[in-house]
Amino acid sequence: MTGRREMFEAREGEQRLEIDPALMPADGGVIFIGRIASPWTTRETCPKNMRAARETGQPAALTIDPAYRAGLQGLERASHLVILSWLHHAPRTLIVQKPRHAAEAKGVFALRSPARPNPIGLHVAKLIALDIATGRIEIDAIDVLDGTPVVDIKPYFASTDAFAEATIEGRDER
DSSP states (O other), X not given: OOSHXXXXXXXXXXXXXXXXXXXXXXXXXXXXXXXXXXXXXXXXXXXXXXXXXHHHTOOEEEEEOGGGGGGGTTGGGOSEEEEXXXXXXXXXXXXXXXXXXXXXXXXXXXXXXSOSSSOEEEEEEEEEEEETTTTEEEESOOOSOTTOEEEEEEEOOHHHHOOTTOOBTTBOOO
């Protein structure tokens, strides 16, 4: 389990957990249902968010494992999907981080950084094509590395998932 901690140098103001959550006994029994095929093979080339990923014009695809493909039935009705991924290359010990663009450090739960105790990625993507037989889901873009595990997929409901009035103080989300 070495390597992940050493890959990321701590910046001033950052704090690490005493124990790496990856070394703790599992308590949720999370399984991966497939993998993401993306054009991104390095952290340096991977877009930092879905907006940046869409700007590249690079599509992506998910391949769902055979045991879970029946669960895709009816998904073709959705125009957009919520994809939960496991950001398996992210460090899990940073609890306070100082992003390069930020003036001050912030707790991990106040950030969208992949470095967190449970590195779960949240992505809203446009559904381009679905082939249940092969488990292939084509989407407009993704902001993860090639081979990233898929934890779950849900249809996106604009009527309940979108909040036009949502803000982060001091940040323009446009």
